[in-house]
Amino acid sequence: MKHFYSDFIKGLWRENPTFRLLIGLCPTLAVTNNALGGFSMGVSTAFVLILSSTMISLVKHLIPDKVRIPAYIVLIATFVTILELFMNAYLPAIYAQLGIFLPLIVVNCIILGRAEAFASKMPVSRSIFDALGMGFGIIWALTSIGIMRELFGTGQVFGFQVMPSSFEPIGMMTAAPGAFITLGTAVAIVTYISDRIAKKHAKGKKATE
Amino acid sequence: MEETRFKISPSPHIRDEDSTQNIMLTVVVALLPVWIAATYFFGFDSIRLVVLSSLSAIITEAICQKLRKRPVTVWDGSALITGMLLGLSVPPTLPSWMIVFGAAVAIIVGKQLFGGLGGNPFNPALVGRAILVISFPSPMSKWTIDGITTATPLMESAGNFAYHELFFGNIAGSIGETSAFAILLGGIFMYYRGVLDYRMPVSFLGTVAILSILLGQDPIFQILSGSLLFAAIFMASDLVTTPVTPKGRWIFGIGAGVILTVIRTWGSLPEGVTYSILLMNAATPLINRYTRPRIYGRGVKANG
Numbered sequence: 392m393k394h395f396y397s398d399f400i401k402g403l404w405r406e407n408p409t410f411r412l413l414i415g416l417c418p419t420l421a422v423t424n425n426a427l428g429g430f431s432m433g434v435s436t437a438f439v440l441i442l443s444s445t446m447i448s449l450v451k452h453l454i455p456d457k458v459r460i461p462a463y464i465v466l467i468a469t470f471v472t473i474l475e476l477f478m479n480a481y482l483p484a485i486y487a488q489l490g491i492f493l494p495l496i497v498v499n500c501i502i503l504g505r506a507e508a509f510a511s512k513m514p515v516s517r518s519i520f521d522a523l524g525m526g527f528g529i530i531w532a533l534t535s536i537g538i539m540r541e542l543f544g545t546g547q548v549f550g551f552q553v554m555p556s557s558f559e560p561i562g563m564m565t566a567a568p569g570a571f572i573t574l575g576t577a578v579a580i581v582t583y584i585s586d587r588i589a590k591k592h593a594k595g596k597k598a599t600e
Numbered sequence: 601m602e603e604t605r606f607k608i609s610p611s612p613h614i615r616d617e618d619s620t621q622n623i624m625l626t627v628v629v630a631l632l633p634v635w636i637a638a639t640y641f642f643g644f645d646s647i648r649l650v651v652l653s654s655l656s657a658i659i660t661e662a663i664c665q666k667l668r669k670r671p672v673t674v675w676d677g678s679a680l681i682t683g684m685l686l687g688l689s690v691p692p693t694l695p696s697w698m699i700v701f702g703a704a705v706a707i708i709v710g711k712q713l714f715g716g717l718g719g720n721p722f723n724p725a726l727v728g729r730a731i732l733v734i735s736f737p738s739p740m741s742k743w744t745i746d747g748i749t750t751a752t753p754l755m756e757s758a759g760n761f762a763y764h765e766l767f768f769g770n771i772a773g774s775i776g777e778t779s780a781f782a783i784l785l786g787g788i789f790m791y792y793r794g795v796l797d798y799r800m801p802v803s804f805l806g807t808v809a810i811l812s813i814l815l816g817q818d819p820i821f822q823i824l825s826g827s828l829l830f831a832a833i834f835m836a837s838d839l840v841t842t843p844v845t846p847k848g849r850w851i852f853g854i855g856a857g858v859i860l861t862v863i864r865t866w867g868s869l870p871e872g873v874t875y876s877i878l879l880m881n882a883a884t885p886l887i888n889r890y891t892r893p894r895i896y897g898r899g900v901k902a903n904g
Contacts, residue, residue: 559698562736563735566734568731568734
């Protein structure tokens with residue numbers, strides 16, 4: 392039980408793929424110019440991650456070691472195709488917004504990284520919790536970047552006006568430079584808080600000793 | 601016995617009287633004629649923009665250095681110059697809060713995040729200008745002269761403007777860039793004080809002139825209009841973000857001139873000075889690396 396908890400929780404903050412491991416940054420920068428884009432990209436990636444991690448963990452003993460990466464890619468591509476067809480059929484607006492980055496989930500570092508580092512070595516139950524934690528980690532990271540960029544770039548969040556009408560939108564935030572500046576600022580804040588927590592931990596340990 | 605006791609110390613062994621503060625002060629003095637000309641042509645707006653921009657840059661720098669627990673060095677004048685340059689490179693009608701925002705972002709993103717003075721790869725004032733142009737495209741391209749909104753010479757055809765008006769600055773544009781006369785005064789002063797290397801403006805302006813002749817444009821018009829002259833003298837001569845070797849400075853100027861002409865002629869933007877210098881700033885470490893001078897005593901054949 393303790394394993395499940397720590398497998399799940401580490402993806403949210405301590406090993407957050409976007410803010411701590413800095414992987415899978417292409418979609419993070421490209422489709423987060425509004426909150427909806429960030430959120431839907433996060434959910435899509437999480438969906439593929441959870442299914443592919445489960446599947447890879449299930450079949451890990453059947454795959455010869457030498458061809459494991461191509462085999463993983465085939466599995467991941469299957470789920471991405473399912474997702475793509477589903478989105479194209481039921482959510483055409485979001486499908487159009489995510490564009491090329493939806494099929495590109497196949498080569499997303501986060502998914503292949505979890506497959507290689509976790510799912511291919513661990514039992515299915517633990518892999519599911521790991522993928523869930525990482526998935527929610529991506530979702531909150533991409534959504535928060537999207538919210539910040541949409542808020543300052545257009546004055547809205549998820550399409551609703553939140554800033555007073557006197558607010559002059561800062562166009563840069565929805566353009567490419569805004570993505571880099573927002574991501575850099577967010578990484579700095581997360582690192583700062585993590586360092587503070589680590590320091591507090593070290594102090595607490597010293598005091599009890 | 602006394603003679604044998606040498607003092608050993610790393611270079612430099614001969615020091616100049618110049619300090620950072622001295623150099624910065626020279627640039628500030630060189631900017632004064634430009635500012636005076638701007639105030640003459642654009643009135644109170646020029647004072648408002650330059651003062652707000654400078655104050656914002658200095659205060660932001662002080663806050664950043666306090667937060668990073670570094671010595672506060674706002675008195676060296678580098679933040680003041682960034683503020684003045686940014687204030688002089690915007691249109692006269694820009695709202696006050698935008699220039700304050702632009703100067704603050706220029707210092708934070710363009711300078712302090714890279715470690716402060718000497719660590720920044722890009723000219724902070726140009727970073728600020730680029731951010732303002734991307735963020736607020738319409739206020740940043742609203743040109744007025746005598747209260748009337750008009751196009752800058754670059755958006756119209758060359759024949760509509762007399763050379764003397766372009767030279768003295770009675771035209772629409774960013775407040776600091778219109779008077780070629782005032783800019784040249786400042787440039788000559790900086791050259792006289794040894795702060796400005798003639799290679800940079802000569803190669804930059806020369807490349808633009810030669811390319812415009814080849815493309816069938818009016819070279820004098822191309823040099824006098826837009827912010828080219830202002831940038832070639834005050835921004836391309838920034839000591840931090842340009843090559844240190846003489847050969848490298850020629851390459852920098854020529855590269856910036858080529859990029860500028862390409863943007864002006866075939867690009868969708870009317871003006872490309874900001875981006876041409878920023879792009880060459882990015883290439884500066886590479887230029888430095890490939891134009892490294894020969895180390896004395898090496899690299900020559902014996903008996904050569």
